[in-house]
Amino acid sequence: MSRSVSRIAAALLASGAVVAMAFPASAGESVAQPHRSPVVLGDIQYNSPGPDTRSQRSLNGEWVTVTNNSRRPVNLRGWTLTNSHHQSYRFHSLRLGAHKSVKVHTGSGIDNRRHVHEGRRDHIWGNRHDTATLRDARGQRADTESWGGHHRR
Template identity: 35%
Template structure:
């Protein structure tokens, strides 16, 4: 009997995280912080630095007023924008024309440090949704 109760308890423990994961979230997915080549500041190089935000929920989520910041407080604020259910949006550092799946910070220089930094995603209310840190020059990107 004790073995059955223990097994049932383990089964519940295994199901709870899966259930929470099934609910989904809007979260930082990837930071590509060290663009290829030397950092000379051309727009294509600056745009090779980006952050991806994934919506793993089953519904579209408005990101209007949400912010993405680094440890030095460079801030990108979303205008009117909705990320679709199960979709990912890429926020590039440089200049360009916004599309459904790519947004641009319109900066002329890099934001993400090549060795360590911290990304913070906040709702328009200021509530922190997610953070992702890295501390390595051995890699060019981090899956959060």
């Protein structure tokens, strides 16, 4: 093979590699994508209004919103909501409708589709800093929100 033919072949191979890098992977190829849950944390009221007492009013003034951003309902049975001190709330059978939210209150009360209660006797969310982590029934992290000085995402 002549030198000029070798150079042309090398140039064609190199240009093919550049072209291949410019196109995304085809549907048949497996490209690892991070898991993004449609169920996420929304607003968090970590500092209950007024003084932090152990009254139900004060305890239930502390809450976390969990939102389903998908078009389909999601059963939250077995999902957990955990703070940075590993205090967890495990959801019982709760069907969260498409584009709906539920508030998870720290204290006690009557559960329904829009409000559930952990039944705790003390506040669990840190007023200065904390991290809320939502995990699905398989233990996969769905979402995390932090505030204050200690962030863990």
